[in-house]
Amino acid sequence: xxxxxxxxxxxxxxxxxxxxxxxxxxxxxxxxxxxxxxxxxxxxxxxxxxxxxxxxxxxxxxxxxxxxxxxxxxxxxxxxxxxxxxxxxxxxxxxxxxxxxxxxxxxxxxxxxxxxxxxxxxxxxxxxxxxxxxxxxxxxxxxxxxxxxxxxxxxxxxxxxxxxxxxxxxxxxxxxxxxxxxxxxxxxxxxxxxxxxxxxxxxxxxxxxxxxxxxxxxxxxxxxxxxxxxxxxxxxxxxxxxxxxxxxxxxxxxxxxxxxxxxxxxxxxxxxxxxxxxxxxxxxxxxxxxxxxxxxxxxxxxxxxxxxxxxxxxxxxxxxxxxxxxxxxxxxxxxxxxxxxxxxxxxxxxxxxxxxxxxxxxxxxxxxxxxxxxxxxxxxxxxxxxxxxxxxxxxxxxxxxxxxxxxxxxx
Amino acid sequence: xxxxxxxxxxxxxxxxxxxxxxxxxxxxxxxxxxxxxxxxxxxxxxxxxxxxxxxxxxxxxxxxxxxxxxxxxxxxxxxxxxxxxxxxxxxxxxxxxxxxxxxxxxxxxxxxxxxxxxxxxxxxxxxxxxxxxxxxxxxxxxxxxxxxxxxxxxxxxxxxxxxxxxxxxxxxxxxxxxxxxxxxxxxxxxxxxxxxxxxxxxxxxxxxxxxxxxxxxxxxxxxxxxxxxxxxxxxxxxxxxxxxxxxxxxxxxxxxxxxxxxxxxxxxxxxxxxxxxxxxxxxxxxxxxxxxxxxxxxxxxxxxxxxxxxxxxxxxxxxxxxxxxxxxxxxxxxxxxxxxxx
Numbered sequence: 001x002x003x004x005x006x007x008x009x010x011x012x013x014x015x016x017x018x019x020x021x022x023x024x025x026x027x028x029x030x031x032x033x034x035x036x037x038x039x040x041x042x043x044x045x046x047x048x049x050x051x052x053x054x055x056x057x058x059x060x061x062x063x064x065x066x067x068x069x070x071x072x073x074x075x076x077x078x079x080x081x082x083x084x085x086x087x088x089x090x091x092x093x094x095x096x097x098x099x100x101x102x103x104x105x106x107x108x109x110x111x112x113x114x115x116x117x118x119x120x121x122x123x124x125x126x127x128x129x130x131x132x133x134x135x136x137x138x139x140x141x142x143x144x145x146x147x148x149x150x151x152x153x154x155x156x157x158x159x160x161x162x163x164x165x166x167x168x169x170x171x172x173x174x175x176x177x178x179x180x181x182x183x184x185x186x187x188x189x190x191x192x193x194x195x196x197x198x199x200x201x202x203x204x205x206x207x208x209x210x211x212x213x214x215x216x217x218x219x220x221x222x223x224x225x226x227x228x229x230x231x232x233x234x235x236x237x238x239x240x241x242x243x244x245x246x247x248x249x250x251x252x253x254x255x256x257x258x259x260x261x262x263x264x265x266x267x268x269x270x271x272x273x274x275x276x277x278x279x280x281x282x283x284x285x286x287x288x289x290x291x292x293x294x295x296x297x298x299x300x301x302x303x304x305x306x307x308x309x310x311x312x313x314x315x316x317x318x319x320x321x322x323x324x325x326x327x328x329x330x331x332x333x334x335x336x337x338x339x340x341x342x343x344x345x346x347x348x349x350x351x352x353x354x355x356x357x358x359x360x361x362x363x364x365x366x367x368x369x370x371x372x373x374x375x376x377x378x379x380x381x382x383x384x385x386x387x388x389x390x391x392x393x394x395x396x397x398x399x400x401x402x403x404x405x406x407x408x409x410x411x
Numbered sequence: 412x413x414x415x416x417x418x419x420x421x422x423x424x425x426x427x428x429x430x431x432x433x434x435x436x437x438x439x440x441x442x443x444x445x446x447x448x449x450x451x452x453x454x455x456x457x458x459x460x461x462x463x464x465x466x467x468x469x470x471x472x473x474x475x476x477x478x479x480x481x482x483x484x485x486x487x488x489x490x491x492x493x494x495x496x497x498x499x500x501x502x503x504x505x506x507x508x509x510x511x512x513x514x515x516x517x518x519x520x521x522x523x524x525x526x527x528x529x530x531x532x533x534x535x536x537x538x539x540x541x542x543x544x545x546x547x548x549x550x551x552x553x554x555x556x557x558x559x560x561x562x563x564x565x566x567x568x569x570x571x572x573x574x575x576x577x578x579x580x581x582x583x584x585x586x587x588x589x590x591x592x593x594x595x596x597x598x599x600x601x602x603x604x605x606x607x608x609x610x611x612x613x614x615x616x617x618x619x620x621x622x623x624x625x626x627x628x629x630x631x632x633x634x635x636x637x638x639x640x641x642x643x644x645x646x647x648x649x650x651x652x653x654x655x656x657x658x659x660x661x662x663x664x665x666x667x668x669x670x671x672x673x674x675x676x677x678x679x680x681x682x683x684x685x686x687x688x689x690x691x692x693x694x695x696x697x698x699x700x701x702x703x704x705x706x707x708x709x710x711x712x713x714x715x716x717x718x719x720x721x722x723x724x725x726x727x728x729x730x731x732x733x734x735x736x737x738x739x740x741x742x743x744x745x746x747x748x749x750x751x752x753x
Contacts, residue, residue, distance in 0.1 A: 025437065054582040069563055098644035105528055106507060108520025109537075112620075116544045119555040126558065176458075179451035186450050195452045200739070202459040206674025208702040208722040213462050216717055217707060241459055269437065270444035291546060298548025301676035301702065305709055326550045330677060333554065341558075348551050357544050382701055 043086045047103075051079030068212065076107055123352060127345030136346060142312035146332070146340035156346045157313045158328035161228060162354075164317055165307070165324055166297045168232035169239055174289060177243035184244075185251040186273050196248070202241040210238040211302030226316030231307035231324065239296045246288035254280050283366045290362035294355045300326035325351045454520065462727070470722035472713075485689045487704065489716040496723050498702065502604060502691040502699040505739070506679060507672040509608025509693055514616040514672075515665050521616075522623035522664075526630075527649055538624070546616035553647045553678035556610025561601055561682065564609055568600040569693040602684035604698040610678040615668035622667060622742070627653055627659025663742030670734040674727060676702040701727040 004011055015318055027371030036044070055075035060067045065074070087099040128149055130136045136154040180199065184192045214234040218224050254277050262272040278285070308321025309331050333344035437445045474481055477495065525537045531565020573588040575581045586599035630653050638648040654661070680702050685707060686697030699724050712720060 025700075039665050067563075067566075069567075077670055094647065098646040101646040102528060105520045105524050108517055109524035109529075112521045112544075112616065113540065116540060116547070118559065119547065119551060122555060122559050123551055137650055176451060177447055180455040180660070181446035187445055187452075191449065192452060195456045198456055198460045198463075201732055201736075202463060204464065204670060204674075204728065204735045206676070206731060208676040208705050208728055209466065209728055210462070210673065212705055212709060212721060212724050213465060216466070216721060220714075220717060228579035237458070237462060240455065244455060266415070267440070268441045270440045273444065291542070294546040298546070298550065300548070301706060304677070304706055326548060326677070329550050329554070330681070333557075333681070345554065348554055351548055352551060355546050356543070358541055380455045382730050401721060 005022060014353050024175035028211050043090075044083075047082040047086055048079050050082050051075050051077075054082070070310070078105075079103060120352060123345055123348045127342060127347070127349045130343050130346035131349060136343075137350075140312045144311075146335045146337040148339065150339070150342070153343070154345070155325070155328055155350060157310065158323045158325045158347060159350060159354075159376035160311070161307070161314060161322045162297055162324040162326075162351075164305070164315065165228050165232045165235060165322070168229065168317060169235040169296055170293060172232075172238045172290075173235045173243055177292075178239055178285065178289075181247035181251050182273060182278075184248050184276060186269070197242050199248075203245050205238065205241065206301075207238045208301040208305070210234055211305035213237060214302070215305045221292045225320050226306060226308035227315045227320055228307055228314065228322035228324075231303045231322065232317060234302035235296045235299065236301055238299060239292050242295065243289060243292040244363050246292060246381055250281050250288055251277065253284075286365040287362045290358050290365070294362075295356045297358070298326060298351065298355060300330055300364075303327045304330065453585045463611055465727040466721055466728060469718055470725035473719045473722035477732045485687055487687050487708070489713070489719065496704075496726060498689045499701045499704045499723065500726070501691075502683075502698040503673055503702075505693055505698065506604050506608050506611060506675075506683075506700055507669055509605055510615055510672040510675075511665060511669055513609060513612035514619060514668055516621040516622060517612075517618045518664065518668070519661065521620045522627055523649065523653070525620075525624050527628040527645065527653065533680055541620050541624070542616045543620065544613075549614055549675065549677050550615050550681075552610045553681040555613070556606060556678055557682050558591035560609050561606045564606045565597050565600040568603065568605055569597070572600070572694055581694055582692050584692065586695075599696050600680060600694060601602065602696045604683065604693045604695075605699075607679045607682040607698070608693070610682060611672050611675045614675060614678065615672045618671055619664040620666035622664030623657065623660050626657040626664075626742075630656045657745065659742050663738040666738035666741070668736050670731045670738065673731050673734065674702055675700075676706055679703045680706050 052075055055071055055078045058078070059071045059074050065071075080100055083099050083103050084096050087095045108401050124131075133150050133154075135151060136156075138156050139152070139154030140157035141153045141155075142395055180195065184196050184199075211234045214237060218233060219226060224230065258276050258280060259272055262276040263269070267275070303324050304327060307324060309327060309328060310321040310323045314320070314322045329344045329347045330342045330349065334346065335341075436442075477484070482500070483497050484493060485498040487494045487496075487498070521541065525534060525541070529537055541653050568583070569588050571581050572586070573585045576583070576588065583599060586596045589597070633650055634652045634656070638652050639645075643651065680703045683699065683703060684697050685699045685703065687699060688697070690698070705720050705724055709717070709720060
């Protein structure tokens, strides 16, 4: 029964509301392209579960394979097998390959995630005892032996040493690194190409060689003692090409149209850089710098050669030996005493926490800003982190760059 | 009616047409900016280039003194005037190879998972986690490898020696994997290049993964959709579109990781027990790398020994530089990356 053959058919020109048709067939939901159907879901989850059961049977009952690693490997193998069998029941070889590949890729990603989590959890669990004592955060290790209990001694001197050394290194490298990046991307010219080539080449410098360089020049040749300043210089030599290069990549993805608009409105080049380019690239620059700092604070090898190893508070970087967190961890764990090792793990947890905080700050800075009303502001032409990941910028990959605009220097 | 200005000289009067002067020379604040930033660039050039030149200059006397034997001698005995980097160079390469063998498949799978398989709402979290993994200090990976992984890796090494001992890589001298007293000789399987390689792998993995993911994410969506529309499964689409498109990124990211693995110090220093022998047996105790050699020997080095260490460091730097340069060339020449409009 349709509307047309109703008795009260509408007069021409009159509007009417369609009536609900009680006899119509129930609405069929549209076939969804992306979502799994119920039995597909069952097959996927069921394969994993039956793999778990088979793995238990094989490792615990049939074969003499003890230990968690064998169980996990068996679980993975059984899951793959069951997945292959179940998909072969419904489809052909193509389906089997698709499912097996999907399972393998997922498991690979899971392994990497498990590794990261295991590293963090392991370090914190092994170092939990010293971490429970307040003196660990406020004391130094002066007069504390490796066998002494945890209510004596702490790692505060190493934390302070790390902060001072990295602070000096940043004070040197940040202006130089960002200045060089501005020079390479905004001024241009033949000379900047030479600078870029050399800076990119020097990102390959192994950190230990940077330490050896400072050791040879600053300590052996010039005769200065081992000190926090030397360590800061070694970290700086290591960080400078990394930060310069990452900042350069971030600046290069600032849209050329913005620069052109600013110049066309009559701004000078300096004002264009200061009011347009740098503010646009600010989140990306911050991320690049903070990741560079995280790298600098965690690097042990340059510090190992240059700073010496003080067991007490040192706040003057030019005044002889100093300690830092990575060096403290390394030298403490080398002593081999169980208590010392626990202390090293506690210091490693502190180092991890510092890196984590820096990392979260970097991510927050890289986000687009929110309005006070909580609604997203009109998207600023900010640097796209998907395409200028500062992490990848430390390597040889440069994002696609708009090369139509280059501020070539003719002078 | 129009009126002409009184002073109008008439159409035939000579006009002095002087073109406006146009100069691209920076003036005022611009000049300060241009020259200032050029000065900063020159400073950085001097610093970074100086390090490279200094290394080469310091390495030269050693390389000349020992000649080609610097690359073929395995011993490091400065007192006897016999030293070479054959052993440490082999160790460096083997540790890096072990690391890449482990890191490459994991990095590739993680990158594929993040760019293709992961649900959209956790994708950015996963990207952050990979970045976080890259920020984990190397000393922490060293501790992780030494205390958590090495006991298990030693058991795995025993098993591999037992079953694959006929492959020269997996052979272990001075130890019988089938003996009943295997617990006593387990130390022959610890402190090996294999164990060090696992820790180094976790350091280089996130860097390779980030490069691969970035290239995968630049795959043209039209081509992916075309493959799916023609009936390809997801894996078929990945194999026919994503992997060929990202080949440059895969190779480049791997080589970039290799460059990092070659220079890794502290995890190797912590795990590997030093020995001066050029060997391929990765499961066996002992080995050395260039960076661990520098870290272990700099303290008691005289002037000439320091020069030899600097020469070893210079060789390491040159190798890393070559690897990185090739990686950059591969990434940039492939379809993805700089210089394409796709």
